[in-house]
Amino acid sequence: MNDDKKIMIGVPYYKNLPEPKFQLAITNLIFHLAQKGYFVDVMYKEGTVISSQRNALFDDALKEGYDLISLDTDMEFSPPDVVKLIECDLAPVIGGLYYAVRSPHPPLVFVEDNVETDYAFRSYKDNDIPNKPWLVKGVPIGVSYFKNEIIKYFLNEKRIKKFGRPFNFWQLDNGRELGEDLSFCHRCNLEGIEMACVPNVDIGHIGKKTIKKLDHQLALTMDYHYCNDILGWMSVREQNFLYQSAKRMKSIVEIGSWKGKSTHALCSGCTEGHVTAIDHFEGTDDPVQLPERGELYRGAFKEIEDGVNIYEIFKRNTACFNNLDVLKMNSTNAFKHLNSTDDPFQSEMTFFDGGHLYKEVTEDLENYEPGTTKLVCGHDYSSGFLEVVRAVDDYFKKKNLKIKTIDTIWYVEK
Numbered sequence: 332m333n334d335d336k337k338i339m340i341g342v343p344y345y346k347n348l349p350e351p352k353f354q355l356a357i358t359n360l361i362f363h364l365a366q367k368g369y370f371v372d373v374m375y376k377e378g379t380v381i382s383s384q385r386n387a388l389f390d391d392a393l394k395e396g397y398d399l400i401s402l403d404t405d406m407e408f409s410p411p412d413v414v415k416l417i418e419c420d421l422a423p424v425i426g427g428l429y430y431a432v433r434s435p436h437p438p439l440v441f442v443e444d445n446v447e448t449d450y451a452f453r454s455y456k457d458n459d460i461p462n463k464p465w466l467v468k469g470v471p472i473g474v475s476y477f478k479n480e481i482i483k484y485f486l487n488e489k490r491i492k493k494f495g496r497p498f499n500f501w502q503l504d505n506g507r508e509l510g511e512d513l514s515f516c517h518r519c520n521l522e523g524i525e526m527a528c529v530p531n532v533d534i535g536h537i538g539k540k541t542i543k544k545l546d547h548q549l550a551l552t553m554d555y556h557y558c559n560d561i562l563g564w565m566s567v568r569e570q571n572f573l574y575q576s577a578k579r580m581k582s583i584v585e586i587g588s589w590k591g592k593s594t595h596a597l598c599s600g601c602t603e604g605h606v607t608a609i610d611h612f613e614g615t616d617d618p619v620q621l622p623e624r625g626e627l628y629r630g631a632f633k634e635i636e637d638g639v640n641i642y643e644i645f646k647r648n649t650a651c652f653n654n655l656d657v658l659k660m661n662s663t664n665a666f667k668h669l670n671s672t673d674d675p676f677q678s679e680m681t682f683f684d685g686g687h688l689y690k691e692v693t694e695d696l697e698n699y700e701p702g703t704t705k706l707v708c709g710h711d712y713s714s715g716f717l718e719v720v721r722a723v724d725d726y727f728k729k730k731n732l733k734i735k736t737i738d739t740i741w742y743v744e745k
Contacts, residue, residue, distance in 0.1 A: 337398065342403075343388065344384075360410045363411075372395070385511055393482050398476065400416070401472060407535035407537060416529055424476075424478075424524065424527070425470070425476040428531075430543065437457075438547070441469030442455045472512040505720070505724040559592060569710070576708070583607070585681075586609045587662075601654060607656045670698075679705040681700065727743060
């Protein structure tokens with residue numbers, strides 16, 4: 332046995348013991364590691380709060396002087412893939428690459444930690460992932476390896492007083508919190524602890540089916556079949572979110588249209604329903620600071636471009652649709668127009684991309700959100716538009732509704 336390599340396999344689980352298939356995989360891993368000269372122990376932790384189970388596994392590993400292999404019960408793995416993590420010397424925290432259960436199944440490895448500014452981590456895109464282990468800002472924890480030195484570091488009393496227990500949920504300034512996995516990664520980043528991810532491993536993530544890299548690639552081909560070339564600030568992924576969402580709706584209201592990039596996506600999807608686009612097309616005197624460009628961006632706020640009225644450009648870009656109504660007025664007056672005692676405002680979906688100041692966003696939400704029955708969503712939920720982020724967070728925090736994101740689109744399903 333290798334006395335310098337004592338390894339504990341830690342398994343957090345909820346209520347029922349893991350499936351026999353998973354327990355067989357653990358048994359095969361134990362034999363595989365033993366044949367390589369490792370002393371191996373196994374610890375199962377039952378509980379309902381995953382952060383507590385992960386913290387308890389750290390406690391046990393520290394007490395016995397073990398390194399820790401953490402394996403979630405919704406993962407499929409092979410012993411050679413786990414050994415790749417153990418033999419990676421890039422960092423004291425190693426994760427094996429796998430993909431999210433939720434479509435489009437992005438890789439659960441992160442290139443940026445923007446928690447202090449944007450309340451979020453940014454994921455790698457699959458085509459940016461190298462062919463060998465590399466340093467990252469956030470690792471997948473479902474199949475992961477922690478050297479004893481890092482366990483000891485984070486369980487030091489001074490560290491616990493400063494940052495809390497390693498996997499405790501990290502509270503954000505906007506009232507939300509990170510999951511236990513990203514909370515741990517954020518603590519590593521704050522302390523300058525390096526993390527690495529190992530690609531080229533055949534790890535499956537079990538949902539309704541077992542998700543692997545091919546599922547992500549197939550989901551992208553399905554998600555990215557709509558786009559338009561109308562001038563605007565919206566990614567292909569965001570256009571597809573609007574298009575795919577609109578396919579499920581009978582009525583949609585859009586607040587803020589400009590030249591019609593998002594309007595085109597909504598009308599293209601809502602073929603069995605109707606879209607109402609609201610915009611006064613008169614621009615605004617409030618330019619928005621985009622720190623990443625180092626400038627005040629004014630282009631979206633011009634009323635006239637190259638001698639042509641923006642409203643005329645919008646009409647030209649959307650002339651092909653007969654499922655579109657346009658209310659050429661501000662959102663407040665449009666709400667009064669749409670809302671009456673006899674026929675109060677109601678829409679299955681509302682998309683917010685009008686005024687970007689805190690007061691404007693809040694007023695639009697207060698007017699239109701209560702009458703929206705299925706999907707509320709909006710654009711520019713990012714560090715370039717912090718008043719949008721703050722207004723959206725404050726509004727939905729009061730309603731205890733969960734905000735989800737697709738690139739810079741925020742959305743709430745009702």
